[in-house]
Amino acid sequence: MSYPETTTMATASAFNLPTMAGLDFGNDDLADDMEGLTLSFPKVKIPSGGALQFELPTGDPENPEYTRFLQGVILYHHASGAYWPEGCEYDDNTAPLCSTVDGKQGYGTPGGACAACELNRYGTATDGRGKACKNMRILYLLQDGDYIPLQLSLPPTSLRPFNDFMNAAFVARRRPAWSSVVQIGLKRVDNGNNTYSVATFRKVEDLQPEQVGEFRAFVESFRQQAKEMLKNRAELSAAREGEEDQYATANTEYAVADSGQHFCISGADVIDGEREELPH
Numbered sequence: 001m002s003y004p005e006t007t008t009m010a011t012a013s014a015f016n017l018p019t020m021a022g023l024d025f026g027n028d029d030l031a032d033d034m035e036g037l038t039l040s041f042p043k044v045k046i047p048s049g050g051a052l053q054f055e056l057p058t059g060d061p062e063n064p065e066y067t068r069f070l071q072g073v074i075l076y077h078h079a080s081g082a083y084w085p086e087g088c089e090y091d092d093n094t095a096p097l098c099s100t101v102d103g104k105q106g107y108g109t110p111g112g113a114c115a116a117c118e119l120n121r122y123g124t125a126t127d128g129r130g131k132a133c134k135n136m137r138i139l140y141l142l143q144d145g146d147y148i149p150l151q152l153s154l155p156p157t158s159l160r161p162f163n164d165f166m167n168a169a170f171v172a173r174r175r176p177a178w179s180s181v182v183q184i185g186l187k188r189v190d191n192g193n194n195t196y197s198v199a200t201f202r203k204v205e206d207l208q209p210e211q212v213g214e215f216r217a218f219v220e221s222f223r224q225q226a227k228e229m230l231k232n233r234a235e236l237s238a239a240r241e242g243e244e245d246q247y248a249t250a251n252t253e254y255a256v257a258d259s260g261q262h263f264c265i266s267g268a269d270v271i272d273g274e275r276e277e278l279p280h
Contacts, residue, residue, distance in 0.1 A: 015073070015181045015207070016145040017215050039229045041140065041151035044070070046158055050188040050195040056150075070150065070184040071204065072143040073215075074177040076223050078230065079103025080136040080153070083119050086126055099237070101230045103135070107237035130156060137162055140226065141184070149222075152184070158199035165201035178219045180206045 042057045056065040081103055082096035098108035098119075106114050114120050117133065124132040135156050140149040154162055170177050181204040186197045207215065 015205070017073075017207075017211060018142075018145075018147050018218055039225060041149055044150050044152045046153070046155055046199055047186070047197050050190070050197050052186045052188060052197065054186070068185060070141055070143070070152065071181065072141045072146075072149070073181055073207075075140045075142050075149050075219055076226050077137060077139045077177065078226075080138050081106070081114060081120070081133050082136070083108075083133045098133070101233045101237070105234065106133075107234070107241050111241065135159065140222070141182075154199055157189070157196060161199055161201060165203075169201070169203045175206070176219075178215070179212050180204070 044054055044056060047053065047055065053066040053068055054070055056067060058064055079100075079102060081100045083098040083106075084094060084096045088094040096108065098106045098111055100106045100114055104114055106112055106117060110117060110119065114133070118124060119132040120135075122131055123129065126132075137154040137159055139152040139154065139162075141152055142149040165182075166177065169180065169182070183202045183204050185200040185202070187200050189196055189198050
C-alpha cells in the first residue's frame with residue numbers, strides 16, 4: 001500500500017516548527033513550574049455517524065470549529081483502552097469501569113494485566129465480534145506554528161489504517177513519526193448495520209535534515225514530559241484503586257436482619273436494641 005505525497009522535490013518544508021532559537025530550556029528548567037500541574041491538550045475525536053469533519057475545541061464550547069483535515073507532525077503516540085458499562089461506550093458523561101493509559105495495565109474493574117484480560121479478547125463485545133474493552137490509540141499532533149499539540153483519540157475502527165500507515169510511511173523507511181508532516185482525514189464506512197467514520201492518513205512531506213536537527217530537542221522534551229504524565233496518571237489510578245480496596249476491607253458490610261426491623265453486622269451476632277444492652 002502506498003501513501004502519496006504532495007512534495008517530491010527536496011525543497012524546504014513550508015511547515016513552521018516551534019521557534020526555540022535562543023531558548024535552550026530543558027526539563028530541569030521547567031521542573032519547578034510543572035510541579036503539581038498536569039499536562040492537558042485540546043482534545044479531538046473521530047466523529048460518529050459517518051461525519052466527515054473534525055470538531056475542534058475553541059474558547060467557546062457552544063461554537064467549535066470544524067475542519068475536514070488535520071495536518072501536522074505526530075510528536076508522540078501510545079496505546080490506551082477503556083471498558084464502559086454496556087451501552088455507555090460513547091457517553092462522555094459516563095466514566096469507564098476500567099481504563100489503561102498504556103494498553104498494558106488496567107485500573108478499575110476488572111483491572112490487572114491487559115494482555116491476560118478476558119475483556120481484551122475478540123468476541124467479548126456485545127455484538128459478539130469485537131472486544132468489550134475499547135482499544136484506542138492517542139496521537140499528539142503538532143499543527144503548523146503551534147507549541148501545544150492536539151490530542152487525537154483513535155477508536156478501534158481506525159487502528160488498522162494507522163498501523164498500516166505507520167509501517168509504510170515510517171517504519172519501512174526507518175524514520176520516526178515526528179520527522180514528517182502528515183495529513184489526517186476521514187472517510188465514511190457503512191458495514192450494513194452501522195455507518196461510521198474512519199481516519200485516513202497521508203504523508204505530506206518529510207522535514208529537511210536541518211529542520212530535523214532543530215526539532216529533535218523539542219520532540220525529546222515533549223516525549224519525556226508526556227511519558228512522565230502517563231506515569232503519574234497510572235500511579236494515581238493505582239493509588240485510588242488501593243484506597244478503594246482498603247475502604248472495602250476496613251468497612252464492615254451491613255445487611256438487614258431477618259426480622260426486617262433491625263440492622264445486623266455481617267460476621268457478628270445480631271444486636272436487638274430493644275431487648276439487649278448495647279455494648280459500651
